[in-house]
Amino acid sequence: MSITVSPCPRRYLDVITAANMKTCEEHRSRQPYAFPENLWEVSFPPEFSNAFLDAKGEPTSESHNLFVAEDAGELAGYILLSWWAREDAPDFHDGCVLDIHVFDGFRGKKVGDALLNKAKLIADTRGWDNLTAQVWAGNTQSETLFRRAGFTDQSKTLRYGPNTQARPIQTVQPKGGTQFPVAKIWAAILITAVVWTLLRR
Structure with a gap:
């Protein structure tokens, strides 16, 4: 087995977004109070679509x-x-790291390690001060993966609130006609939260 990591070609976009949606639903079913029902459709498709645009907004292959x-x-x-x-x-x-996922049949083969090594190389090459990832409480497999890759605790999020399902993210229609989430902070926080729980060494 020889794992190579490279920029994602557009042909994989549908498979990747489907895997991301499944992961999001699994997280939401375990902690419904933390994940609004419409989180995925409001937050994730734009992230994946924007991944195939250059800095000027032009499509890339x-x-x-x-x-x-x-x-x-x-x-x-x-x-x-x-x-x-x-x-x-x-x-x-x-x-x-907004999302990381290893597909069935490849778990336990250090695919997650190879992907994180790519992320760390970019961080080192670009001279970043921080490369962070958010792991939800109880997600010990992902926490083990990140710790093995050299990630250390930076902060902890403590929550107080009822154990009821979070309300849907509201959107508004600005004058230009493009929809955007009012609670944009949801996207920033929860996109980083969906780290695949089945990653294994």
Whole structure:
């Protein structure tokens, strides 16, 4: 087995977004109070679509902040980094892992390690001060993966609130006609939260 990590070609976009949606639903079913029902449709499709635009908003055939791991041409996993990971992005000193996933049949084969090594290489090459990832409480497999890759505790989020399902994210229609989430902070926080729980060494 020889894992290679490279920019994601557009042909994988549908498979990746389907995997991301499944992961989001699994997280939401375990902690419904933390994940609004419409979180995925409001937050994630734009992130994946934007991954195939350059800094000027022009479409590209491959992404520069979404990377795939392949084994002999077969999709083994992916990692979505924040927009600042792109080579054509302005200089910025912080980045985050928004999503990481290893597909069935490739778990336990260090695919997650290879994907995180790519993220760390970008962080080191760009001279970032921080490369962060958010792991939900109880997600010990992902926590083990990140710790093995050299990630350490930076902060903890403590929550007080009822154990009832979070309300849907509201959207508004601005004058230009484009929808955007009012609670944009949901996207920033929860996109980083969906780290695949089945990653294994």
